[in-house]
Amino acid sequence: MTLFDRYIKGVRFLLPTPFTIAIALTLITMVFAIIWPWSNTTIIASNYTEKFTLVIQFWNKGLWDTNGLAFAIQMMLMLLLGHVFALSPIVEKGIKRLLPICKTNARSAALISFTTLIISWFNWGLGLVFGAIFCKKLLEYAHDKKLPLNAGLIGAAGYCGLMVWHGGISGSSLIKIAEPGHLTTLVSPQYEHQVPHLIDFKSTVFSSSNLIITAILFLVLPLTIYFIGKKVKTRIPEEYKLSSKKVINKKLIGAERFDHSKITGSIIGGLLLVLCTYLAISHPNTLSFRFITPNFLNLSLLALALISHGSITNFLTASESAIGGTVGILLQFPLYFGIMGIFQTTGIIQDLSHFFQHISSEFTYPIYTFFSAGLINFFVPSGGGQWYIQGPLIIQSALEMGIPLHKSIMALAYGDQITNMMQPFWALPLLGITGLKAKDILPYTFLLMLVGIGVFVFGFLFL
Numbered sequence: 001m002t003l004f005d006r007y008i009k010g011v012r013f014l015l016p017t018p019f020t021i022a023i024a025l026t027l028i029t030m031v032f033a034i035i036w037p038w039s040n041t042t043i044i045a046s047n048y049t050e051k052f053t054l055v056i057q058f059w060n061k062g063l064w065d066t067n068g069l070a071f072a073i074q075m076m077l078m079l080l081l082g083h084v085f086a087l088s089p090i091v092e093k094g095i096k097r098l099l100p101i102c103k104t105n106a107r108s109a110a111l112i113s114f115t116t117l118i119i120s121w122f123n124w125g126l127g128l129v130f131g132a133i134f135c136k137k138l139l140e141y142a143h144d145k146k147l148p149l150n151a152g153l154i155g156a157a158g159y160c161g162l163m164v165w166h167g168g169i170s171g172s173s174l175i176k177i178a179e180p181g182h183l184t185t186l187v188s189p190q191y192e193h194q195v196p197h198l199i200d201f202k203s204t205v206f207s208s209s210n211l212i213i214t215a216i217l218f219l220v221l222p223l224t225i226y227f228i229g230k231k232v233k234t235r236i237p238e239e240y241k242l243s244s245k246k247v248i249n250k251k252l253i254g255a256e257r258f259d260h261s262k263i264t265g266s267i268i269g270g271l272l273l274v275l276c277t278y279l280a281i282s283h284p285n286t287l288s289f290r291f292i293t294p295n296f297l298n299l300s301l302l303a304l305a306l307i308s309h310g311s312i313t314n315f316l317t318a319s320e321s322a323i324g325g326t327v328g329i330l331l332q333f334p335l336y337f338g339i340m341g342i343f344q345t346t347g348i349i350q351d352l353s354h355f356f357q358h359i360s361s362e363f364t365y366p367i368y369t370f371f372s373a374g375l376i377n378f379f380v381p382s383g384g385g386q387w388y389i390q391g392p393l394i395i396q397s398a399l400e401m402g403i404p405l406h407k408s409i410m411a412l413a414y415g416d417q418i419t420n421m422m423q424p425f426w427a428l429p430l431l432g433i434t435g436l437k438a439k440d441i442l443p444y445t446f447l448l449m450l451v452g453i454g455v456f457v458f459g460f461l462f463l
Helices: 005-016 016-036 048-063 066-086 089-101 105-122 124-145 151-163 171-178 189-194 208-229 257-262 262-283 294-309 312-346 348-358 363-380 383-399 405-420 428-434 438-462
Strands: none
Touching: 016 048, 016 312, 048 171, 048 257, 048 312, 066 105, 066 124, 066 262, 066 294, 089 105, 089 124, 089 294, 105 124, 105 151, 105 208, 124 428, 151 208, 151 405, 151 428, 151 438, 171 383, 189 383, 208 348, 208 405, 208 438, 257 262, 257 312, 262 294, 262 383, 294 312, 312 348, 312 383, 348 363, 348 383, 363 383, 363 405, 363 438, 383 405, 405 438, 428 438
């Protein structure tokens, strides 16, 4: 049994499904809150029974927090609409035009990684599905052209976009802190006056340091994959058994013609795209990119998805195929909100904040945040869910230590995305589409993770 076979077996043995982990974290948090001495002196509980009752109340209040639920819907739509766009004929045609460039294993892997990285930086849902579809199309193309490839390396190249997504335009924490008033919902009342109304993309996504780090990753990761591709063993991929699509011919009448017309979706999507353009240029802080919010991104994705599919019927069919990927967000996020409700109300978040301040300095705190976020990502494999759990702690610690908020939040974003290369949860769509196994891609994603860690630590030290 190889090292990575042991790793896969260990992951299967130790880590159940993310939903089960969310339930386990909830129960652990409840027990922890009951036995921990609360720093919030305004809440009085004389015994464990009263504490238990209050903890359940705090959890229930956080579970149905309206701000949190709105965030969950925003993230679901971002994943859904990105997935729908990736399933469009436009994306498929684009991939087919790239296939003739793939003449060797190394070039193929480098091309997939570069295109997936760029697309994932714009939208992680689109990049995730695009990488998977590109991999599958390439493996089919390689079989037909008798082109020897390393399927595991190709799969890793299609998955590496998850290394840059949280530092990109659709990064969960970054788009939420750009939303007016969001930061105040994550801190205790005594800190509300210390947090800004918002932190726009000019300070995070489009900051010079983040753009330099991202550009380095765009260069270094494809080069790394290219040189690996020249060394690894290759073989001609097996033939894929493609399922034939059933075409049902029926005479369309009345409103059915409207739904199936390829002009309808294009017109509606075009009008929405005009609206997005107007919202962007009419915003008073356009140059600071303050118009970019979760709602703006979702409206833009809806417009592009409608235009790319043409008809309403095709759009809805693709949506039905993509909706399954959003189930994890729908079921897990409320549990994370409940955990945050317990931490905030009892004052445990303040105690943890003081502890981490004690063991770190202004210089080491961002690096500590980076590695701790990477570790937490194994147990909370959702950037949005992790933001709601770890975000309040990071914000309060940064405020009390005098560290710029955007620097600490970017450290969380980098840490969350880097260990996606060893957390197989988000690789499941790619594995399902390509037929690969986790052990096929993990040896290569592990190497990419090490390279990424080097780039991020370099960024912390010098940028």
